Amino acid sequence: MAILLLIASISWTPFQFNVPLIFLAVFHISLSIIHTYLLGKIKKANFDADNQQLFMKVLEIILVLGIVGGNVFTFLSGMMSLKKIPDSGFIYSLYMVLVDVFVIAITALNIFKPFVSNYFIPMLYILGFVFVFHIIFMIWGHRWYKWDRKVKLLTFIFLLLTATTGNILVLFVAISMYIKNKDLNGERRQTSIIEKLTRNQAALLGMLFIAFLITIAITSNYSFSESFAVENNYANILQPPSITYPFGTDSYGRDVFSRIIFGSQISLSIGLLSTFLPFFVGGSLGAISGFYGSRTDSLIMRFLDVLYAIPSMLLAITIVASFGASTTNLIIALSLGSIPSYARTMRANVMQVANYEYVEAARALGQSNWVLVRKHIIPNAMAPMIVRSTLTIGTAVIATSSLSYLGLGVEAHIPEWGNILRNGSQYLETNPYLAVYPGLAIILLVLSFNFLGDGLRDATDPKLN
Template identity: 65%
Template sequence: MRSYQTNQIIEQLKFNNGLTWAYSILWLILSIELQPFSFSLPLLLIGAVNLGFSFIHQLLLYRVRQSAFRADRKTAVERSLAALMIFGIVTGNLFTFISGIMAFKKSLSTGLIYSIYMVLVDMMIIAVTSLNLFKPFVTNYYLVGLSVLIITLVYHSLILAFGQKIYSWNPGVQRIALGLLLLSGLTGNLLVFLVAASFYADNQPYSKGKRQTSIREKLTRNHAALLGLLFISFLLTLALTSTFTFSYSFAVQNDYANILQNPSIQYPFGTDNFGRDVFTRIVYGSQISLSVGVLATAIPLLIGGALGAISGFYGRQTDNIIMRLLDILYAIPGLLLAITIVAAFGASTTNLIIALSLGYIPSYARTMRANVLQVTNLEYIDAARALGQNNKQIILKHVIPNAMAPMIVRSTLTIGTAVIATSSLSYLGLGVEAHVPEWGNILRIGSQYLETYPYLAIYPGLAIILLVLSFNFLGDGIRDATDPRLN
């Protein structure tokens, strides 16, 4: 029978195998130029190199599927193949990098798996930020910001390489290492906190031989959820660091000398009909999309959750009053309500957040009410009453914490819906102001040039799709991790 770590490696390689082949074929397709028919030599070369890494990946997958393979006793050939795959990151192949490190390491842990994705976020941020070197000018803080990102990558790489040995370090050194790791999370890399929590938990005396029961540990089994978390962390880090590493003028100032430029090294996504850099506009658009999506989810989560908890716990007349009022709000379609509010009070980010939040409150209240009704019938609620605790203590200490799991899952899925709604309203001219670099605004301009300059609509459309898919993948992963029937 195979060990748990052996099965982890096999499942990861199986998941990444199809993706790395698809990534290689994508580069080959992009290398084709139709008018006149020819091939772009640089893109063709990248595709050919990725095909080589895909063959290595396929060969390693074949070897690990053999019954003799063991995660703790890899042969020299298997470790050599794994080491070669790590270099796939040079061509942007994230999948061979992940598979290579997992197959190369002698033992796997939750902290190690999150460390791989943490380092990938750093690499992606530095790669995107480095493109500004080809711009006519950079911000005053660009070199400082880029230096901080590089130092962060070096430190995170050391954590990836030696983090599993943290339990053998001096306690003072452990605290300093984890403190610096948490400090590096200020860049926006969410995976930093998961790595720190994992290494801290693994360093506890009771952790040896313990089953993986926490959501953080179970999430590592869902490879799609990890990819979603990777992209969300990447966008969040990019949104926070772009203030210091990207020049806002390229996103908003008109440059009539560079109108409708094709994608190039200076303008990776081309320029729009006002000469503005689409790449920089999409980067700054991530700030608005993420902030609106998170706030439009957090507000109904708090308000709807509180109303649902009160309604479900007290019941009777309180339940009837709250739920009937929310039914009135629920009867109005959410998008129509948002359009009405924005049309009445004007297009702005604040009005957009309020408009979207109001539409989500009834559904959150209903979800929380159903959870509370189920929890209040359990024995420990009666035990809390028998011990003399009042209703406020019971709700805050026992009811809400045990009814929050479905709400957390719902909130991750709602963020994706809010991002789509934000972009849809902006596309219609009812979202944020027209000059603001927001993905819906960028898509609206690009839709006017679908036949002549299709990339103006393709890139913002891909950004919206990837972000929504990432939140959906993460939400599905959290739902599976919290579902007792799957555990």
């Protein structure tokens, strides 16, 4: 980060330095030195986590303050060092708070716009209040079980209500707290997938970016003014990045920053819907085919083989070109091409699980086929499907952006990342930032889902556990 900031601080034409960026680079270098020093201390055999020196505590607090400069890694390291026994609930609460910080910082940039949304100030107050509550819960949440029962219940309910802002990590915190409650009650259980995910830092960072995008996509409806993203302003054509327009303006004078924020709604919704539809349709067909077999299996799979023989991207282009470019047609086009692969995955899982002894025992007890499929087979065959869905959401986002780039996705005026990238690609030599920022958004979203999918695959793999 420091090297990138140092490079960004140099302007070659004319040759000069950006002093604020240099100070920020020095700040990150200082954090790296402190981080390396603390790491060396922790690696020593005589290190005692319970009895740390005051000097080390001060250094850990400085690492936590690295979030002011946007350094996520030192913040996480500092908080983990300050906590004697970090459980899964505390780890997820760290990322939950980080999402709040990023959303508030991005939302606050609207202050420099000529005007703001009518709901900007109330939404900023709501985000600030939620942030303070999450901070309090992160610090004192481990004492939640010692509180009065009514206070504990109200606190837990309010915590779940804060998830309505889109911060899905709140749900992971709540589930972790529920799991910890089982431990305190002396109930025996296996380590959950949510707990295993905390061992994969890449998966947690992917969840952080996904939760941030979902939250900003929901809150932007009230905190951002859509006019900057969709209305032409010929007085501000091709403005360079500034505090007012962080990503500059395009050839129509529209704010690229606002367009990317609103475009997250389209890209996320299309990516999720075009994954969940084949997940349920293909999963249902695969479960029926794998469980009943014989003629039912042959009929369903031969029909899906015909659909599978057509390349998914070619099928999507054909459907959109025939019925017109729209969000609905795009979701249907992307969903149809993915149904056979989901059906094949579910069929193989069901055929494997159906031969297990506990299924045979349930059948011997006289349980119906519907009960066998619903209670015993599908729940135990879902893990590979969930992993596959997280991996293919990124593919769906790329396909959406690719079709929009070709003019076959959503309507051209709608702020979707592929549309923004297509418009910006015409100015790669003169205004490269118009294409760089939407391209980075697509890359980060796809990588985040891939990291999460890899983490889920490792967490559900019995050989690794």
